[in-house]
Amino acid sequence: MQTAMPQGQTRSPVSSVSGTATGPQAPTLAAPLGRIGNLEVRLARNQAEIDYAQEIRYRIFYDELGARGGMHRFGGRDADRFDPLCDHLLVFDNSLTGPEHRRIVGTYRLLRQESAAAAGGFYSQDEFELQALVARHPERRFLELGRSCVLPEYRSRRTIEALWQGIWTYLNHYRIDVMVGCASFPGTDPATHAEALTYLAHHCRTTADWDVRAVTGRYHPMKLMPLDAVNPKSAIAAMPPLVKGYLRVGARIGEGCVIDPDFATVDIFVVMPVKEIGARYISYYGGEGQDYAA
Template structure:
């Protein structure tokens, strides 16, 4: 049985947005409703068994109280990785030897009708505050590309292969039945402009912090996404980037 952990409550204001820890079933239902919209699911709420295990963060418009972004976090040790969402799709035994606290970040969604970059900044400020409060040493999760067709993302995947594959000692292995083995299959020099244009914003941020990815993408037809396992070792984040994140937090 996993041991209970005290969770640091997040509450902050930046510009026109606030970020806080969900404090009620109504908060979580609001997050699930936004998730369903963002993923284009044919249901009113996106809910699963992991919601009860996670801490949920809400980013809201300060004036209207409208929920504009949400994500959830589950704190784990290497021995507990089998309880992660990602373990359904990736064989993670290589990471079991990682020493230090890990947090799985998932269901990251920004209202699809909004394009304000400050929303992402506030979300990362909340994540930074959580990481510092809990002495987290690795963030990981599944970074999603919209849809299940690979064609428009080939330059992005070629760039991931060329520059951002996981260290061999942490590399996740194939577990899901339907995957795109981009590291093995692609033989192209990436067009960096096209690659960055098609890179999901969350994954782009992970990479700027020194993040790395699996050598294959999972084809998730239920969620209508392609996703790659993504890890960020906190100790490897460039010092300038850490200072910027902590200034936001």
């Protein structure tokens, strides 16, 4: 389970967030990556911020959504071996008072390809054949998105737009070509989401050159009902907000779904080549992010 935005191990040293980039206008990633009203988006700068983001993840994944994976639980935080190698994109509500890390209201975990290599692979390759996809595109730079969550009172379009503004600045900084990652449906029975999964399998599949399949032994089909019985409007309405958000920016879905018993979810795989993101979204997020891209 990578992401959860519902309707919306051991302590490790903080990973570097400054980064380096080529080009005359590479942003300084210690600075804010975006801002909408009182919401500011930037990368975590210290361990206190990562710890609090992990607390938020725990509250949402375990307390709210019923995850039970012991290997990810540590002192009321959702943490694993990938966290020290990731950049943690955070949304702050600057209208709140108190310590800065306590103003975090949303988070996204970003794992670049070079960092995944240091970890022995991407997080989601235990569920989907991601390494085969990467190997077919050696000239492309991949970014894995995961662990997306937002506090209930901030599950709004504005927060989603702030997150995407930050992601877009990050993509430009690191010259990312392809975004990938899991997105999750609640529960462990794909049949519960038969209409939505069937719709995705028929209408939102990746093209052949970007195809990726659930790993053998964990594969579950997504075509769970006759296509003529699927009502597109109700199928889309039944999808988690994060999945609908990905589809809006032009994401495509891999073949098959996977049951994640630790997080009590049904996972699908999302592929987003940056060049195929809808022009209106590039214009919107690129335009909004210009103040943070220089």
